[in-house]
Amino acid sequence: MWDFVQSHFDQIVFSSWQHASLVVQCLALATLLAVGIGALVYRSRSASSAANTITTIGLTIPAFALVGLAITPLGFGVPPAVAVVTFFAILPILRNTVVGLTGVDPGIVESARGIGMSRLRTLLQVELPLAWPVILGGIRVSGQMVMGIAAVAAYVLGPGLGGLIFSGLSRLGGANSLESVLTGLIGVVILALILDLVLIGLGRLTTSRGIRV
Amino acid sequence: MSETTTSDAPNISGKSILIEGVTKRYPGQKSPAVDGITLEIPAGKIVMLVGPSGCGKTTTLKMINRLIEPTEGRIVLGDEDVTDIDGDELRRRIGYVIQAGGLFPHLTVAANISIVPKMLGWDKKRIADRVDELLELVSLDPADYRDRYPKELSGGQQQRVGVARALAADPPVLLMDEPFGAVDPITRQRLQDELLRIQEELQKTIVIVTHDFDEAVKLGDWIVVFSDGAHIVQYDTPERILAEPANEFVENFIGSGAGLKQLTLRRVGEVELADAVTARPGEVASEVLARAVAAKHNHVVVVDERERPIQWLTRRQLTRLEKITAVREAHLPVVGHRATLNDALDTMLVSSAGAALVTGKRDRFLGVIDVETVMEAITSARASAAASADTPTGTNSGEVSIIAESDLTESSAV
Numbered sequence: 001m002w003d004f005v006q007s008h009f010d011q012i013v014f015s016s017w018q019h020a021s022l023v024v025q026c027l028a029l030a031t032l033l034a035v036g037i038g039a040l041v042y043r044s045r046s047a048s049s050a051a052n053t054i055t056t057i058g059l060t061i062p063a064f065a066l067v068g069l070a071i072t073p074l075g076f077g078v079p080p081a082v083a084v085v086t087f088f089a090i091l092p093i094l095r096n097t098v099v100g101l102t103g104v105d106p107g108i109v110e111s112a113r114g115i116g117m118s119r120l121r122t123l124l125q126v127e128l129p130l131a132w133p134v135i136l137g138g139i140r141v142s143g144q145m146v147m148g149i150a151a152v153a154a155y156v157l158g159p160g161l162g163g164l165i166f167s168g169l170s171r172l173g174g175a176n177s178l179e180s181v182l183t184g185l186i187g188v189v190i191l192a193l194i195l196d197l198v199l200i201g202l203g204r205l206t207t208s209r210g211i212r213v
Numbered sequence: 214m215s216e217t218t219t220s221d222a223p224n225i226s227g228k229s230i231l232i233e234g235v236t237k238r239y240p241g242q243k244s245p246a247v248d249g250i251t252l253e254i255p256a257g258k259i260v261m262l263v264g265p266s267g268c269g270k271t272t273t274l275k276m277i278n279r280l281i282e283p284t285e286g287r288i289v290l291g292d293e294d295v296t297d298i299d300g301d302e303l304r305r306r307i308g309y310v311i312q313a314g315g316l317f318p319h320l321t322v323a324a325n326i327s328i329v330p331k332m333l334g335w336d337k338k339r340i341a342d343r344v345d346e347l348l349e350l351v352s353l354d355p356a357d358y359r360d361r362y363p364k365e366l367s368g369g370q371q372q373r374v375g376v377a378r379a380l381a382a383d384p385p386v387l388l389m390d391e392p393f394g395a396v397d398p399i400t401r402q403r404l405q406d407e408l409l410r411i412q413e414e415l416q417k418t419i420v421i422v423t424h425d426f427d428e429a430v431k432l433g434d435w436i437v438v439f440s441d442g443a444h445i446v447q448y449d450t451p452e453r454i455l456a457e458p459a460n461e462f463v464e465n466f467i468g469s470g471a472g473l474k475q476l477t478l479r480r481v482g483e484v485e486l487a488d489a490v491t492a493r494p495g496e497v498a499s500e501v502l503a504r505a506v507a508a509k510h511n512h513v514v515v516v517d518e519r520e521r522p523i524q525w526l527t528r529r530q531l532t533r534l535e536k537i538t539a540v541r542e543a544h545l546p547v548v549g550h551r552a553t554l555n556d557a558l559d560t561m562l563v564s565s566a567g568a569a570l571v572t573g574k575r576d577r578f579l580g581v582i583d584v585e586t587v588m589e590a591i592t593s594a595r596a597s598a599a600a601s602a603d604t605p606t607g608t609n610s611g612e613v614s615i616i617a618e619s620d621l622t623e624s625s626a627v
Contacts, residue, residue, distance in 0.1 A: 111315025114280055114388075115329050115378065116305030129319045208319035210362030 004179035012164070012183060019160030020191050023150050026082055027143055030089030035135060037090075038097025039123060048098050055091040063088060063149045067156055081150070081158025088149050089142045096138025100131030129208060136203045143199055147192040151184065161187045225257030227418030228291035228385040230277060235286030237272055246272045247443040249286070254435075256291075256385075257416040261433035263423055263466070269443030274388055274422045278307045290386065305329055308387040308417075313395040314375025316363040322348070322374050323359045329382045347377035350411060369400035376408070380415070389421040393428065405431055406551050426467055430455065431477045431553060438463050451478055473555070475591065481557050481571050482550035484590050486580030489514045489570075494523075494539035502531040512566060512581075520577040522547060522570045547572055550579055554587050561587075 005012060041047035063084065070080035104127050112122040128135075154162025161184045168180030231254075237247040247269045254260045262270040275281040277288060279300045287296045295303050316325050326347055327340045335343070345355040351373040363371055372392065379387055392408075393401040409432065412419060423429055429436045430451040438446045438454065440462055447459035455475055458464040467474070490513045492501040505513050505528055515524035515537055523541045526534075546564030548557045550573045561569040561584060568583035 107311055107313070107315050108317060110280070111309065111311050111375075112317070114278065114304060114309035114311065114315070116301045116303070116332060117328070118301045121332075126317055126319075130317075208362070210319045210321070210364060 001179050001182065004176050005183060008183075012187065015159075015161045015163060015184075016187050016191060019147075019150055019162075019188070020195070022078075022081060022085060022153070022158070022160055023143065023147055023191070023195065026085040026146060026150075027089050027139065029082075030086045030142060030146075031093055031135075031139055033086070034090045034093035034138070035097050035128070038094055038101060038135075039128075042098050042101040048102065051094055051098055055095045058087070058091045063152045064155065067152050071156055076157045078158060080156045081153035081160075085146045085150050085153060089146045092141040092145065093135065093138040096134050096141075097131065100134030100138075101127055103134065104130045130211060133203065133207050133211065136199065136207070140196055140199045143195045144192050147188055147195065151188055161191075225416040226383070226385060227257040227416055229256040230254040230386060230418060230420070231287070231289040232273070232277065233287040233289065235273075235276055235283045235288065237269075237276060237281060238284045244442055245284070247276065247283075250443050250445065252437065252445065252448070254418060254420060256418050258434040259412060259419045259421065259432055260435045260437060261421050261423060261429035262437050262439060263426055263429045264439030264443075264446075265441075265466075266424060268439045268441050270422045270437075270439050271390055273439075273443050274390055274420060277386075277420065278304045278309060278388055280304070280309075305332060305382065306384050306386075308379030308381075308384045310372075310375045310379045310387065310389040310392050312391045313368060314363075314371040314373075314378075316371055316374055316378070318363050321360050321362055322353075322366070325363070325374060326378045326381050328378065333382055343381060344377075347380055348374075350380070350414075351377045352407065353377075367400075368396045369404055372396060372404055373407070376411070380411075380417075385418060387417050387419045389419065391422055391424070394423075401428075402556065406549065408432065409551060427474060427477060430474055438466060476555040476558060476587070477553045479554045479590050480550065481548055481552050481554065481582055482573070482579075484554070484582065484586050486571055486582055487568075487586070489578075489581045491516050491578065492526075492537050493517075494537050496537045498531050498534035498536060501537060502528060505531065514570060514578060514581075516578050517541075519575065521575075522572065522578045525566065525570065545570060548582070549573075554590055557582050558584070558587050 037051065041051045066087070067080060067084050070084055074080040074083055108126060108130070109122060112126045113119075117125065150158075150160050151162035151165055154160060154166045164180045164184035164187070168177045168182075168184065171177045172181075230252075232250055232252040234249055234251055235247060236245050236249050238245040250273060252273075262273060264270045272281055276283045279288070279295075282300075283296070287294060289295065290303075290307075316322075317328075320328075323341075323344045326344045330340045330343060344359065348355040348358055353370060353373055358366070358370070358374075363374070366374065372395075375392075379389075393404050396404065405428065408419075421429075421432060433451055435448065436451055436454055437448045438459075440446050447454055447463050449457075449459075452475070454463065455467065455478070458467060490501070490505045490508050490510045492504075492513050492515050494515065494517065501513055505511070511528055513526045513528075513531060514522050515526060517523050517539070522545060523539070524537075525542065525545055526537075546560045546566070546569040548560050548569050548571055550571055552560075557569055557571075561567055561582065568581050571579045571582050573579045
């Protein structure tokens, strides 16, 4: 195992970097999209429940199947990987955005409007900051989840640690095959832990002291 | 905004409000929530909107700053028709306070207060100065409270910051929706007194919604009693509503003890106080005693270097002393000169002397109030309410009550 890591060190570092980069960028994109969609739907009860239904159903779709399906319109490589990872990343964030925004005390929103803040200003300066800890919770769940899903992207020749896992699995029993799979797996887990720590740190920095518990 | 900031104006900085023929209908409801109300709110006065829950008083209030858009009618602020101007822009010119202050929990006290000035584009220095000024106004030490978050404040302090935030851009009008509903009775009383003190200083036009009639009597220059659909049942001064309720509905709303409630109309500072023999720490007790005997007083009030009462000694206590000490007695029966006679009565009933010490600005000793003074005040209040029944006092009252009456007929005709 150790020999494998040493001999493939450059490749492992490169794959890890690619993997992390894919996940972080998709997560950022998904956060923007999910918060945007959440902000559009949260004030309508029916739109909110529609969004919730979609997230629930979306999470039951097998990632592997979706990756395969994405080949037809998007081909191989980075595009289908980004599309699938972003799609899954949106779901928990969207759900938490809707929960967070609807959970803001209506009295606070009313007083924001009452002192002359516009709808948009109220959303940006009051509602989103107050919902932020909940949204960030969604981002953390998303981060953990898509770290694994990103590995599946190797199936469509996407970037990341998935390559090590798939190449190992395809020649299981051969030389270094198990080492390759394990290296990929452990790499994904380590990356997931690091990302979660980073997100916790981000939460500390971006959550107002006034609403920290 | 600058033309409405009248910090150096001698008296009234508020503007009058005219609600003219305003109706609010919600889709799918048969009867309107607010039914053709016409209400004139005089500048620089506190007008209380009272009525049972669901009577439309809050809707009426929220139509003044157009948080709720009227279906019909006009809203006039000062001499400007604001029915069709941008709602957000209008609300920046009208202070708004809700129950528990409605502070933003993720912002510090200073940041909460500076929201409106920031939106109006004030510079940093001016905003910081204004924040400190306002915190002083609501009796919170700026250095101590500026950087706190709302969760680090008590309910009463949050309410104060809410008032400071509403006053930030010096709006001529302040709207308050059940402002003291969420605090305990003692804090509520203190906040009410403080609001009256602030109002004495600023003379804004303040409209307050409450379901508590006692609060309405205590705070209001004028009281509007509503029944369902925001129908005005009576619009009058507290004195006259207590003395001459328009009908059974108002009588029921006043509840029992209308006579006692009149005690909340008079302030300690308005009645004649008895004077007292005062002494200072360090004086020889026998000399002080001689002064008390000469003045035929049974008690002597000891005041400190800033004229604040610290002890209240009987003659008997004096005979036992050699010199007056500077010890501060813990439970002196003290009331502020802005306290109501009701509060004063409360305080003196628990004091052994059957009287209370009255203090003025900066807790300076003013005099003594006793039960006899209160009794006299009750008698004279009755007499004056009866007298004012025929001749409305104050410059707005005739005008206002005419409008109120005409509205009554108008709205019942609708």
